[in-house]
Amino acid sequence: MLSLRRLSKSFAGPRNKTVLSGISLDVGQGEYIAVMGESGIGKSTLLNLIAGLDRPDAGNVSLGGTDLTALDDDALTVLRRRHMGFVFQAFHVLPYLSVAQNVALPLALNGVPDADMQARVAHMLAEVGLGEHATSMPRELSGGETQRVAIARALVHRPRLVLADEPTGNLDPESAAQVLELLRQCVKQEGAAGILITHSRAAAATADRIYMLSGSGLKEAS
């Protein structure tokens, strides 16, 4: 479903730096993988290339048969809107929207009718255990609860691919464990493919497969 072929990316600057070189990867529907690596090795760059937020110097990214590198910014945005979900380390929920409104955002952007949107948001909030907090504002939630809002938002529109970048980086161990479990469960339940970027072994262990990103490329860990 997701296919990366010989992806390369370098950044211009005073010291030209090649971050990724010849990266290839295949992720099937319903698969949940983890990518690990040292700080600064290019994990987030890889995620940005997959999401179409950055463009590779060489190689291509294909999602469901669509070559992302051939799309313009607007087409990439529409593709992200329909087929991708995101969970970030820093939560990134809009502070001026309620919990339900934050979760509904991808559905509204995709033009889902109101009745369907309400049902789907209610379902997802119930799934992440925030059914009672639909009208709460983000500032009223704990870190773990806020990240659960982000998970609900990432999956509410039934994306093909969920990208999670260090989703437990700002959480205490207990909340982190709950969030990781919830993320895996939701990804599997919704039949999406999932990529978890992390440098935590414990977090990576919740995935089906683990890949190590290093200077020599991306390799599956034994």
Added chain:
Amino acid sequence: MTPRAGRSLGCTAGLTRASLRRRLLLAPLAAHKGRSSLSIFAIALGVALGYAVQLINQVAVNEFSQAVQALSGQADLVIRGSRSGFDEALYPVVAQMPQVAVASPVLELDVRVLDKREPLKLMAVDVFRAAQVQPELVLADAGEALDFLRPDRVFLSQPAAEWLQAEAGDEIGMQVGLSEVKLRVAGIVRGESLRQRVGVVDIGAAQWRLDRLGQINRIDLRLRPGADIDVFAARLQPLLPAGVVIERPEANVERSASMSRAYRVNLNVLALVALFTGGLLVFSTQALAVVQRRAQLALLHVLGMTRRQILAVLLFEALLVGAIGALMGIALGHVGAELVIQRLGADLGAGQFLGLRPEVRVDPLGLALFALLGIVTAVAGSLAPTLEAARAPAAQALKAGDEQRMFEHLQPVLPGVIVLIVAAALTQAPSVRGLPLFGYVAIACFLVGTIMLMPRLAVVFFRGVPRLPRVPARLAVAQLAGAPGQAMVSLAAIVASVSLMVSMAIMVTSFRISLDAWLERLLPADLYMRTGLQNEAAFLSPEDQARIRAVAGVRSVAFLRTQQLLLAAGRPRVLLMARSIDRGDPEATIPLVGPHMVPKPGDPPPVWASEAVADIYGYRVGATVALPLGGRAERFLVAGIWRDYARQQGSVVMERDAYVRLTGDRNVNDGALWLAPGTSAASVKEAIRASLPGGLNLEMAEPGQIRDTSLRVFDRTFAVTYGLEAVAVVIGLFGLSSSFGALVLARRREFGMLRHIGMTRGQVGGMLAVEGALVSALGLATGIALGWLISMVLIHVVNRQSFHWSMELHLPWGTLGALAAAMLGLAVLTALASGRRAMGEEAVRAVKEDW
């Protein structure tokens, strides 16, 4: 659906796409109520000022135009001469022309009514002719109609009757020469369009009673059907005596309006300046708002909102701010216009529309224009930061701390430099229909170009700050040098308002000091007299002059005769001043500008033209010009150009002897008296009044009084200017406070970190105070330098092209020093107050904050 989901559905029942869209659009504005309100307020203030000035001007000019049209009636053409008039023998010649259906002779004079300072417009008409051309003037009750023919009767318009508190049967006294002529009020003219103060008398009676026998100054013409008006006018013009023109009636509206146009346009421009400063404030607040929301906007892009949609959301916010501000401004402007007209009159204190009492009516075009201007200003102000935010790379913008990166980016220098070069080039462009339009655009370009270069200036300035001894101060300098874009955001409004304030202060000070010096120069005598303000029927006869010369204590007298000349159709009249002047040393009498020449034997008699005449009619030193005197075009040599601050429409000075020789007119209007040593001015005044019949009608003043009155009028005229300018400054100060406050709040994480690593609250406060002082110092230095530059444009381009006045440059050091101190103090206080607010929360929380 699970039972849990069912319960949640109840809570999401109100969740709709429309409500979400509304929330996305409005919540960010609501979240920063203070900042949004400030932007709305700034736009409202600018729109209010612009609309109010526009409304007052429009209403006043409309009233004026209606009044002029009412006096012209149904005339197709008007033959018009100087106010002193032309020979009435022209009337039968014109009336008998085959194309002329009706010709109505008129003697139109402003005459002083005793006990009043302002004059009454007296329209002397032939009632039978006027009934066919200006029926409104002679529309009276049947019983009163015959009174039009009685020589001692006057009909008053309703406003004139109210002003004079007179009714039918009352007597009113008018000053003719120095004597009083009494006229009995016969009734009220019923013409509804006569909304100004007018008295209507029979022309024969007026010529006799006002000492104008054989003279008229207007003939109103109605042509026969089928006659081509323009062809007839073109054929008749060469047959008319010198100084007499034929024109359409509306030319007089244009002539009258042109006298105040420059003043009105300047006020409009000042109001637009307030709006422009408001636009810069919107720029600052919007720039800071999108910086703070950078990650939120990036998230929306990641989740699927296209860049165009993000741009539309942000522009909609600006549009909303502009629309609310514009609506408030329109309402405020309407109320303001009514208040100003009640308090100051329709001319805003400039003395242009005496006697008119206009009513404020909604002006749909002006309303739409200023509402649109308010919206466009808000949207334009937000455009640059909005575009930057919409284009920001989403992945990078999602990272904490990316906000500062926006300020690190340095824009190229070239666009700013090009804008400044364009500004410099525009200062050399000529006026457009007497208005310094390119001058205004040049000022706007100087402002915009300088603001565009602010980040570069900030880098040069802050990197040039010497190494300071204390760590907080060093950190402050490093922060400012590392974020040059911040200078543009926080300083845009303040540089604009400081520079405008400085430029206006320099211009007004230069003008005031130049005017004072001019008055000093022009008033060398011990005592001055005149026969009345704007009284065309008043004069001192040769006998009166002899009596004054003979008064004990009077050492010498210089008399002056003034007369209004019409040099070109459609242009205001030029004042001719015939006075004693030494052709070998004219500088002793009038302040000359530039080179002058002494006429050689055989040259025509000399005249000295004011700067306005030189600019408008192209008079140059050494040129020979023709002036209409006594019905003939007389040749004169332009011997010099002089500075005349009193007559914007232009004046020409000539020797009185030459004037008397050419016209035979020995009457005068004004006199300057030098007294014998030890003689008091008061005793001479009394003696003169006693020695002349009607001497009490003579106005006399010492030079100090005239100077004080003139400067008071000057200050009153500029009071409105100061008011408009103050608004721009207040908006600028708000800009400084709000942008600095927002910048400091956006750096809470940084302050939390500094507190963590051991900086005390006092040290962080000190760092902010140094930042505030340095940013303000840069803003002030730039604002003052730019203000000086703009003042040069105001003095040498705008003033010169608007009013044809030159002046010397004088810098108001005291005002500038006080301004600089106040601004610096305010900036430091704002920085400290903002810092206190930013550090009010726990430092730990601030470090963990992500939004």
